Amino acid sequence: MIATLDPRVLSAVSDLELVARVTVDGAIAGLHRSPFHGYSAEFSQYRAYRVGDDLKYVDWKLYARTDRFYTKQFRETTNLLALMALDASGSMGYAGANGVTKATYARLLGAALSHLLAGQGDGIGLVVYDAAVRTFFPSRTGRSHIRSLLVALSRVEPGGRTAAASALKRASELLKRRGLIILLSDLYDDEDAVERELRRAVRMGHEVAVFHVLTPDEVTLGLNGEVEVEDLESQHRILTRASDVRAQYQTRFGEFLQRWRTRCARYRVDYTQTMTDAPLDETLRTFLLRRRAAGPAR
Amino acid sequence: MSLDWLRPAALAGLAVIAGPVLVHLLRRQRAPRVTFPTLRFLVPTRAAAATLRRPSDLLLLCLRVTIVAAAAIAAAQPVFVTTWRHAAWERRVARVLVIDETQSIGAAVPRVRDVVAAERGGSTQVSEIHTTSLAEGLKQAAAMLRRADAGRAEIVVISDSQLGSLTAADVGALPPEIGLRFVTLGAPRRGATFRGWRSFHAGSAPAVEQQITLDGSRTRIMLIASKPSAREVTFLAPRERAEDVAVLKRVVAAAGAPEMPVDRGLTMIFPGAVLPAVEPLRVLWMVNALAIASADARLLAVASAHRGAPARSPGTPWVPLARNGSGQPLVLVAAANQNLVAYVSAAPSELVAAAALRSLLFAIVPPPNWREREVERLSASQLAGWTRAAKPSAARWTPQPPGDARWLWGLALLLLLVEGFTRRASSSAREEHAHAA
Numbered sequence: 001m002i003a004t005l006d007p008r009v010l011s012a013v014s015d016l017e018l019v020a021r022v023t024v025d026g027a028i029a030g031l032h033r034s035p036f037h038g039y040s041a042e043f044s045q046y047r048a049y050r051v052g053d054d055l056k057y058v059d060w061k062l063y064a065r066t067d068r069f070y071t072k073q074f075r076e077t078t079n080l081l082a083l084m085a086l087d088a089s090g091s092m093g094y095a096g097a098n099g100v101t102k103a104t105y106a107r108l109l110g111a112a113l114s115h116l117l118a119g120q121g122d123g124i125g126l127v128v129y130d131a132a133v134r135t136f137f138p139s140r141t142g143r144s145h146i147r148s149l150l151v152a153l154s155r156v157e158p159g160g161r162t163a164a165a166s167a168l169k170r171a172s173e174l175l176k177r178r179g180l181i182i183l184l185s186d187l188y189d190d191e192d193a194v195e196r197e198l199r200r201a202v203r204m205g206h207e208v209a210v211f212h213v214l215t216p217d218e219v220t221l222g223l224n225g226e227v228e229v230e231d232l233e234s235q236h237r238i239l240t241r242a243s244d245v246r247a248q249y250q251t252r253f254g255e256f257l258q259r260w261r262t263r264c265a266r267y268r269v270d271y272t273q274t275m276t277d278a279p280l281d282e283t284l285r286t287f288l289l290r291r292r293a294a295g296p297a298r
Numbered sequence: 299m300s301l302d303w304l305r306p307a308a309l310a311g312l313a314v315i316a317g318p319v320l321v322h323l324l325r326r327q328r329a330p331r332v333t334f335p336t337l338r339f340l341v342p343t344r345a346a347a348a349t350l351r352r353p354s355d356l357l358l359l360c361l362r363v364t365i366v367a368a369a370a371i372a373a374a375q376p377v378f379v380t381t382w383r384h385a386a387w388e389r390r391v392a393r394v395l396v397i398d399e400t401q402s403i404g405a406a407v408p409r410v411r412d413v414v415a416a417e418r419g420g421s422t423q424v425s426e427i428h429t430t431s432l433a434e435g436l437k438q439a440a441a442m443l444r445r446a447d448a449g450r451a452e453i454v455v456i457s458d459s460q461l462g463s464l465t466a467a468d469v470g471a472l473p474p475e476i477g478l479r480f481v482t483l484g485a486p487r488r489g490a491t492f493r494g495w496r497s498f499h500a501g502s503a504p505a506v507e508q509q510i511t512l513d514g515s516r517t518r519i520m521l522i523a524s525k526p527s528a529r530e531v532t533f534l535a536p537r538e539r540a541e542d543v544a545v546l547k548r549v550v551a552a553a554g555a556p557e558m559p560v561d562r563g564l565t566m567i568f569p570g571a572v573l574p575a576v577e578p579l580r581v582l583w584m585v586n587a588l589a590i591a592s593a594d595a596r597l598l599a600v601a602s603a604h605r606g607a608p609a610r611s612p613g614t615p616w617v618p619l620a621r622n623g624s625g626q627p628l629v630l631v632a633a634a635n636q637n638l639v640a641y642v643s644a645a646p647s648e649l650v651a652a653a654a655l656r657s658l659l660f661a662i663v664p665p666p667n668w669r670e671r672e673v674e675r676l677s678a679s680q681l682a683g684w685t686r687a688a689k690p691s692a693a694r695w696t697p698q699p700p701g702d703a704r705w706l707w708g709l710a711l712l713l714l715l716v717e718g719f720t721r722r723a724s725s726s727a728r729e730e731h732a733h734a735a
Contacts, residue, residue: 091335252339
């Protein structure tokens with residue numbers, strides 16, 4: 001039995017690296033290979049051994065059969081470059097009933113993904129944005145880079161408005177070659193503009209994965225009675241009676257979710273809707289399993 | 299059961315109820331403010347806005363209004379007039395003891411004290427009126443009892459009940475609900491002999507004195523010879539009027555008048571005599587004499603009927619005592635060397651001079667209190683006829699402190715606690731409700 005990792009517990013742990021490791025360990029337990037397919041070393045041909053060749057590339061089995069030394073040659077050795085775009089706008093500061101904000105959940109998820117990718121030698125970068133890009137870490141490998149990235153993640157505080165389109169545009173341009181763009185957001189944004197940038201990223205050859213982070217309260221409208229509701233980003237307020245508008249809200253929200261599913265499917269964007277009360281390792285595991293089932297993109 | 303108030307003016311405090319109502323109306327219902335990631339799927343509702351215009355928190359408003367009302371009503375000190383309370387009120391007796399203080403009761407004074415002590419026991423309110431006039435005492439007692447806080451009122455007359463000390467008219471003037479009892483003290487006297495006036499005498503006529511003997515219902519007055527008074531009336535008149543003055547004295551003596559007491563003096567001045575230096579009336583007996591004489595109907599009648607033109611009247615500080623038919627001063631008085639000086643603006647032979655002299659003599663020498671000398675008593679049957687029990691009167695009802703305010707203060711205090719609890723509970727419930735999923 002695999003124990004699930006409660007986001008409430010994980011959010012209370014200050015060591016993001018530890019959280020990431022525990023989450024990844026829980027998520028990949030039972031998975032035999034990584035679903036990430038980078039441009040790793042690929043066998044090309046044999047050639048006759050020359051003095052000075054590294055003995056570790058000598059094919060000893062072939063030597064046993066032919067009694068001659070042959071050295072294995074590889075065509076290319078490249079790793080996956082990934083870039084996470086983390087939404088740090090005000091709406092991400094909303095906490096559901098479990099007290100975990102969407103920003104926290106996204107941060108934990110991002111840390112787990114970073115740890116996972118770094119563990120297999122892939123490069124990982126980070127773009128933290130609200131109305132503009134706040135922080136940028138280019139995709140790199142190495143422990144010190146990952147630590148810096150985790151520190152940056154741990155310092156993310158939600159605030160301001162959202163403009164994912166510009167962040168996505170910059171991310172797709174900053175990836176030096178085809179790579180993986182991971183968007184962690186609640187997608188309360190200019191939907192058309194974001195769709196446009198997603199399509200652009202896909203056309204540039206990048207893989208795109210979207211984690212749509214939400215709280216259960218948002219989906220069901222977890223308010224009661226007459227309330228003055230204040231928008232976390234615009235600070236606009238309206239007076240409403242939750243019981244009167246709940247059905248309409250849920251319908252509209254359902255349509256909003258459906259729109260994003262449709263858009264992502266249209267451009268082969270990997271769309272994962274997750275709730276802040278969902279165990280992190282399960283979210284990650286579901287994501288990984290779906291990717292493995294989908295097979296390597298290229 | 300009815301309701302009465304000790305301080306009804308405090309009911310104006312009920313206007314304070316408008317305070318919490320206004321506060322609740324003005325503050326309205328404040329919707330709890332909650333933050334939300336986006337408003338794009340939410341719509342404002344009119345119902346919510348309308349609700350917010352209603353007074354906020356009706357339960358709290360009701361509690362606060364009730365607290366203020368209870369406090370205002372408590373301040374007005376309500377009294378619930380129950381049957382029991384009314385009966386208790388009617389059992390309360392206000393009693394006024396009218397105590398005879400005339401000389402005739404002198405020997406019975408220790409007994410008066412005992413009676414007063416006995417009458418004080420068992421009565422809620424007892425007042426005493428010490429008087430030499432029982433009739434006046436009854437009037438004062440009735441006035442006092444009109445303001446008494448008791449269901450019944452009673453007057454107890456403690457007296458030796460001399461005949462004439464009270465009349466049926468005196469008793470009849472009392473309100474019918476006021477009870478009346480008589481406690482007669484002192485042993486009845488069979489008779490008494492005492493001196494009356496020393497008569498004003500003139501010329502060589504002998505001075506006489508009254509000797510009055512009361513013998514049951516009979517009265518005998520004897521005139522016995524006495525020494526003339528050391529103090530006589532002084533007359534200032536022109537020499538040619540000396541005979542008139544002598545006639546005047548004889549006329550007054552014949553008509554009967556008291557003799558001047560040794561400590562007071564009277565000077566009669568007629569036109570043509572030299573006026574002495576006079577001063578305003580300042581001595582009490584002189585002022586009293588002026589007051590009494592100026593009310594003497596006989597003098598006033600004679601003066602107004604006087605036909606002769608008065609001589610020129612002296613001015614200040616002379617005070618007119620009587621005027622003729624034309625309103626001109628005919629008799630004036632002033633003071634000089636502790637003497638009362640009367641100026642008569644007519645000849646000594648005129649009737650007005652005799653009337654003025656006689657009136658002033660009676661005014662200067664106060665009449666003896668003949669009633670004090672009475673030996674007869676009001677009959678027992680008469681007193682029994684006047685005696686009556688005190689009746690409870692609804693008109694006398696006045697609410698008595700402390701009233702029932704303490705219950706309302708207690709209620710207000712209790713509601714205050716409930717209000718505090720409700721306020722806290724309501725506040726936290728609102729917050730929880732707003733955030734509850």
